[in-house]
Amino acid sequence: MRTETPPRPADADEKGIAxxxxxxxxxxxCLDEMKAEETVExxxxxxxxxxxxxxxxxxxxxxxxxxxxxxxxxEMKEKGFGTARVEGLPACDWVLIDAGDVLVHIFRPEVRGFYNLEKMWGADRPAGVAAG
Structure with a gap:
């Protein structure tokens, strides 16, 4: 359950699309720059x-x-998106960044295969990620 949504930048349109x-x-x-692997949106x-x-x-x-x-x-903080809710940083097996309208899940490959969120949400799994 989310507690609060970060404030929107002043230049965002009414519906928040921007x-x-x-x-x-x-x-x-950031994922590209940090060489994250097997990214699925x-x-x-x-x-x-x-x-x-x-x-x-x-x-x-x-x-x-x-x-x-x-x-x-x-980057979120520097660009004015505020502070997102974060879970899992101490262990770093699975980190969730909850920025309100955008959720980012960062996994170690073994943990990702076990939870298989892509299947749960109906997305195709990227090649090379083993199912759990």
Whole structure:
């Protein structure tokens, strides 16, 4: 259960489309820059009230997962998206960044295969990620 949604930048349109798009692009850009692997984006609009977009990706190790999460959180703060709710940073097996309209799941590959969120949400699994 989310406690609060981060404030939207002043230039976001009424429906928040610009906000969601900018936040999505920020997250995907950070994932690319940090060399995250097997990134999948799932459009949740109209499927759930949890968020509009879910991004699922993998890091090669616990350290890589933590570094990816830190990069996204730092960029969000610097770009005026506020502070997202984060879970899993101490262990770094699975880190969830809940930025309101955009959810980012960062897994170690073994943990990702076990939970298989892509199947749960009806998205195709990327090649090379073993099912749990």
């Amino acid at each position: 906000y969601v798009g900018a936040l999505r692009e920020l997250a995907l850009g 799932i459009n949740l609009a109209g499927k759930t009230s949890l968020a509009d977009t879910m991004i699922i990706t993998s890091g090669r190790s616990q350290r890589h997962v933590g570094s990816i999460a830190d990069k996204i959180l730092q």
